[in-house]
Amino acid sequence: SPRRRLVNPETERAQLVASCQLTDSALLTLKAPYAARNAQPGQFLMLRIPNRPDLTTPRPISVADADLTSNTVSLLIQRKGCGTTVLCSLRQATEVLLWGPLGRPFSLLERGRALLVGGGVGVAPLLFLAKRLTECGIAVTAVYGAKTKTQLHLKARLESLSDNLVVCTEDGTEGVCGSAVSAMRQQLAQNRFDRVYLCGPPSMVRHALPLITKAKATAQVLLEGRMLCGLGVCACCTIKWQGRLLRLCTDGPVLDVPAAAEDD
Ligand SMILES: Cc1cc2nc3c(=O)[nH]c(=O)nc-3n(C[C@H](O)[C@H](O)[C@H](O)COP(=O)(O)OP(=O)(O)OC[C@H]3O[C@@H](n4cnc5c(N)ncnc54)[C@H](O)[C@@H]3O)c2cc1C
Ligand code: FES
Known part of the structure; x- marks a missing residue:
């Protein structure tokens, strides 16, 4: 092996x-x-x-x-x-x-348009990504979801780093009332993006992945699973992804979501 x-x-x-x-x-x-x-x-x-x-x-x-x-x-x-x-x-x-x-970082688009979708503290790595993408001249649309207005901690920073920011809260206290996943679905229906970058709690990622596949978009997702050593030694972070066993700390935490084939 x-x-x-x-x-x-x-x-x-x-x-x-x-x-x-x-x-x-x-x-x-x-x-x-x-x-x-x-x-x-x-x-x-x-x-x-x-x-x-x-x-x-x-x-x-x-x-x-x-x-x-x-x-x-x-x-x-x-x-x-x-x-x-x-x-x-x-x-x-x-x-x-x-x-x-x-860990494996996000790969930066060289041209085109990026959609960043972050839920809760999952927005943290996307903030750094938005900074690097805008430095490379990539047009960034960001969707930032949280349970409530007081948890939109990085809104001002993300706003300054994106061309278009869609904010949503589950209780409707700020922005669109609803989840980041439904705002993402709307963005994918209305616009064409060269890559979707996603990070958030496991339930959000679970709901988002089929929608990304359905939209035939290319995506990368950052999974925040449990880790112990972070170095590829203990195997406690092993997950099954696209039919393969991966160690999230060294094979991820950023994983590719392959675009669905045209006739899927
Ligand atoms: C690659 C990676 C990046 C991360 N980035 C961030 C970040 O930027 N900001 C941030 O706040 N957190 C981040 N996390 C999650 C963070 O590492 C965990 O929340 C933390 O290790 C929990 O430690 P604890 O001692 O506070 O909780 P514990 O006492 O270990 O656990 C408390 C509770 O939280 C749950 N829990 C623990 N770890 C996780 C997890 N990874 N996902 C979901 N539930 C968990 C446990 O099941 C338990 O119910 C990241 C995790 C990974 C793997
Ligand atoms: S956390 Fe130990 S192998 Fe990944």
Whole structure:
């Protein structure tokens, strides 16, 4: 059988320079020159805090921005359990250990129009992607969905990085009332896109994939499954994708959704 690719990660001691507290999450800015220089949209970092016995295993978090001028990376972290709660409550100047950047990034379109669809904190990697795509002259339409208005944390940033932003909330408190998936369906029916980029909770991805296939669009999806090592060693992130067993940390987290054949 082919030898599986294992990753020997770069470790960086980063310093927390800012932590902006949001309703259910926090936006962290870390001084991390190596990660800032090397991160590509779609890649993630494994985060650990030295001397914290309650955070022995690292947590994977997508890079939401990388700034080469300030040598910083931004991360949007939603409080889920113990690890993310600790990360969201870190004080300024805390040292954070980073592995990475890891994983297969999004591939950037060279020309044409892109549709970015993000739900909840799934919008974080799409923000970084929108920045790189607009730098390459790609026309970006973004769909940003959340449960409610107060969870649209990165709306202003995404608006400044896209040509057209469609906001939707499930309770109708801002933008279109409904899900990001129905807004995506509408966009696919009305416009032609050269690629769809998708990231969000598993239920959103499950509903979106058949619609993308039906629209015969080419897409890439970032899956945020569970991970332990992030390096291709433990196999806990194994998933079945297009009939093949993949390790999400090294074969993903960005996976291709092949366009349906013309006569499908
Ligand atoms: C490639 C990748 C990129 C990610 N990027 C981000 C990001 O940018 N921002 C962000 O907030 N989160 C992101 N996540 C998810 C994040 O890593 C998990 O929420 C975190 O590891 C949970 O750790 P915890 O200790 O807080 O929760 P735990 O105590 O481990 O779990 C708490 C609860 O959350 C559930 N849970 C844990 N991990 C996940 C998961 N991956 N998906 C769904 N439910 C989960 C558990 O089943 C449990 O119910 C990403 C995950 C991956 C794999
Ligand atoms: S998380 Fe260990 S192999 Fe992927």
